[in-house]
Amino acid sequence: MATKRITSIDVANLAGVSVAAVSRAFTPGASIAPATKKRVLEAASTLGYQPNVIARSLNKRSSQLVGLLMSGWNNFGYVDVLRLLSERLEAHGYEVMLKSVLDREKIGEYVGQMLQYQVAALVVVSEVLPAAVAADCTLRGLPTVLVNRIGRGTGSCAVSVDGTNLGNSIADFLIERRHRRIALLRGRADIDYVDDVMNAIKERTATSGSCEVIADLDGVLGYEAGRRCISELFSRAETPDGVFCSYDHTAIGVMDGARIDLGLSIPEDLSVIGNGDRAPASWGAHELTTVGYPRDEVVEKAVHILLSRLEDPDLEPETALLKTDLVIRASTREKSV
Amino acid sequence: MATKRITSIDVANLAGVSVAAVSRAFTPGASIAPATKKRVLEAASTLGYQPNVIARSLNKRSSQLVGLLMSGWNNFGYVDVLRLLSERLEAHGYEVMLKSVLDREKIGEYVGQMLQYQVAALVVVSEVLPAAVAADCTLRGLPTVLVNRIGRGTGSCAVSVDGTNLGNSIADFLIERRHRRIALLRGRADIDYVDDVMNAIKERTATSGSCEVIADLDGVLGYEAGRRCISELFSRAETPDGVFCSYDHTAIGVMDGARIDLGLSIPEDLSVIGNGDRAPASWGAHELTTVGYPRDEVVEKAVHILLSRLEDPDLEPETALLKTDLVIRASTREKSV
DNA sequence: GCAGGTGGCGTATACGTTTGCAAGAAAGTA
């Protein structure tokens, strides 16, 4: 025996007004007399009424849902991004509809399914929208923000990290500490700010005269891969004295490989730099020098961009590049020895 | 200029049928002639029509959304649980509505907000539903499953780990390897299967005659806390030769504290056992003996319970306790020395 | 040829809101 559900009609009857009045009582800024509003709200609370958001969405052709498309879950410590994003959006009265990218080819479908639910906006973490899908979104006036990606020419907003600036800092750091042969290890070419970092490192070292990039490897992702990779690198004729990895876990794999498998000392024989500043980087056993990832700022910025687009859909697309810098620990050489 | 949206009416016109036929074409098992269905589907695809799920939900008073209430995000490596859950539910045609528990007092509100969206079911990770809320859910016939919690007497389904069985294994393991003084460190009393583990360890060691629990501390959560805690324990008169921690990261803090701050050898001076088998546990620098957490099975079971309740809402509440066991690495003593 | 059954289809209503419109009330103005 299902409990009879309470609709605006019940509230209207109890309060002695029309359903329209009930609707207005729940619509901020609607034209309604304070006394009526009070009466309606009281009736609503005695009945335990809450407006049916589904019916509202149908009518308004928009819900309070924000679609969240996630990919690369483990690579980058996105838990925090996800948690923060959901918390911030909730705080602004939105709900999160989460979807995992299992198959890149199907992103269009995923977005389509979210559109079915009349999502008010779209957040895409660590994945790029195919141009056609992005165009479709802008056409529908759906505010869209890419996190950790730059949607070149798609008209989407984006929040990411200034990779070029960061790459320059890293290069300077390594050069200053008299490194001569640098290896770059990245995961899948997933995150384009990381590409910018790598390019900047290559360019700046190339002009330094004292330091050069001797290896630039793709597809090195995670602890095991890093650990294997460093052995491979040290089997070559020319060995690195500095390694930059696109993920902390890869970097820790490199450190363990160097110490345990190769018997090297860190940082004397090899400096290691990670990226992301995830929890293990700070642990005593690792003390990894790494790049902080401004999770709070990224989320704050993304939410800000979203909310401003929801208010005024005609704003120009905006790309925000945040600054970040090295967190120096014990996995890299001192300046003067 | 917004693109005109396509409704079932447009499809009906193009196909030369009524809207009812269109609806039936998209409803599996509806009474419709194959030829008509084909015609409708063709018309739909030329127009790019997809049924509006919001309107459908309004009509059916149920959506394909599953509410997901998360708490304790970082404590337990729930990313994978979250990812798997979203992937499995998607595979069955459901969408995930994610909500973060910021304030335990407001869980009722959170659930209320999800109910607004006519969620078809509820998954609660690592949090317990207040009895009143749980009762409300069962009253509405909303399938509900608690993950990592046991909803004693709430009538909710639950999936968790058999803590008593696990605790016995751990106790036996420690006793067998001639440990005498055990310390137990747990985080917030958050996860009740962990309490069962602790109780089982205490009981079984108590009857062993050779081994006893000399400390049982609450609120030790994460690397830093573990690292501080082990120093504190070793400043006492009676020091442990074995530690079990409710989280891997705490255990790694204990290891680093013991080695770096106290100069102890692991496992010679101290055996350390963690819980969760998160990535760092297997790293060469730690080699932590720990308890596996059957993430895949937990998710699979939870989804299974949910789907079966969606089919038949009158099934009895079910509590599944999964078995798990130790992953033995190098942070614990060998058997015979 | 006819009664009874079956399967396919359209009509019309319901789902629970929001909102344009117009009318009525209240309040300000000359």
Next chain:
DNA sequence: TACTTTCTTGCAAACGTATACGCCACCTGC
């Protein structure tokens, strides 16, 4: 007092779908 202007309010028409109901066509078996 009469005439505007400004607020409130209710009516009614959407929003896009699902489905109960009834109708018709067709088939079956006698």
